[in-house]
Amino acid sequence: MDTAIRAKVTAKDFFLWLGAMVALYVSATSLILLVHQYINVFFPNALDYAPSYSSSMRFAIASLVVFFPLYIWLTRMLHQDIRQTPLKQELWVRKWLIFLTLFVAGITMAIDLVMLVNTFLNGDITTRFILKALTILIVIGGGFWYYLNELKGKWEEKKKESTIVAGIVSVIVLATVASSFFIIGSPQTERLARFDEQKTADLQNIQWQIISYWQQKEKLPVSLADLEDPLAGFVAPKDSQTGASYTYESTGAMSFKLCADFNAPSRDMITGADTKAMRVPAPIGGDLANENWKHNSGTVCFDRTIDPDRFPVFKK
Structure with a gap:
């Protein structure tokens, strides 16, 4: 028993x-x-x-x-x-x-x-x-x-x-x-990388707001403040790490550049992906639309040129 x-x-x-x-x-x-x-x-x-x-x-x-x-x-x-x-x-x-x-x-x-x-x-x-x-x-x-x-x-x-x-x-x-x-x-390195990813996402958001602005008014905004729209609820995002505004500059009738301070090279650059997209102004909406956000560390500017054939001005 x-x-x-x-x-x-x-x-x-x-x-x-x-x-x-x-x-x-x-x-x-x-x-x-x-x-x-x-x-x-x-x-x-x-x-x-x-x-x-x-x-x-x-x-x-x-x-x-x-x-x-x-x-x-x-x-x-x-x-x-x-x-x-x-x-x-x-x-x-x-x-x-x-x-x-x-x-x-x-x-x-x-x-x-x-x-x-x-x-x-x-x-x-x-x-x-x-x-x-x-x-x-x-x-x-x-x-x-x-x-x-x-x-x-x-x-x-x-x-x-x-x-x-x-x-x-x-x-x-x-x-x-x-x-x-x-x-x-390290975990700290990963945190900085996430800050960089957020900065890239912010710049992408701003870029499409600039395109929309150009399509509606057939001109580029003078500053990011021109993009803010209380009705649409858009407020130009700021750097989540420093709280500073991103740099925007109109460089032509249909071209502009956006700049941000990055902590490290983007992950795709670290893995050895092709980086030619960084060295040429990328026509928005072209083949490089999803590939031209690669960056090194430090201040990096992204030159953009709007393609009017892909993004025509809205008819009034």
Whole structure:
């Protein structure tokens, strides 16, 4: 009777094992995604124009920072619990979740290998693809090996080896997370980049207001104050970082320039995208309409020329 009571699954046992498995899945997925983003950075796809990986990298880092320590802590608690009560190795929740993990890991590795072989047979295999496939195999394969030994009770019996494995994996995860800051920068750098993105959005808004003004009055505004319209609710935005007004100057009958102070080069310049659009006045509405907001750090002016064929004056 005592044995049956001790081997019974309690609410604590159930949620500890469930929590550990959820933390494991999130940590493994986040680690794979983070390494994949490294591969994207160092082996870029020629078909990707000015790709941005910082958002997905930040999410993967945040997930690892929260869930990986949680996984280590929960796993340690479970191992200590089993060492104190060896019969808990036979808990159904433990066996079911471990077998489920082994099944998912096995299927994932099999699919990964199928994709690798299929890509090779199609002649589309690249260094980028191979590295991503190997990342999945190594991470998932490592988890498969660990829980195969977990099923046999190895880590409960050999505490020292369990601690060594946890230490090695922790160092790998920590190094992977720390390395990411060399790519996406520090939180302060990211904050400054967001200020720059807001400045670009403000300039785009002002630009289209200038176009609308020209279409209605067939002339450019003298200053940004001329654009303000209480009925339409438009007020010329200001630099959200400094509170200063943006610089506007009419340079011709249909040309003008907008200037702002930026903290750093735009992300598409950092990733090595073509920057020719910065060096020529861009006709608004032309092919460069969505590509000519690249900038360096410091004060940058964007020269614009309105194309009357694309933006004709409104008939009165």
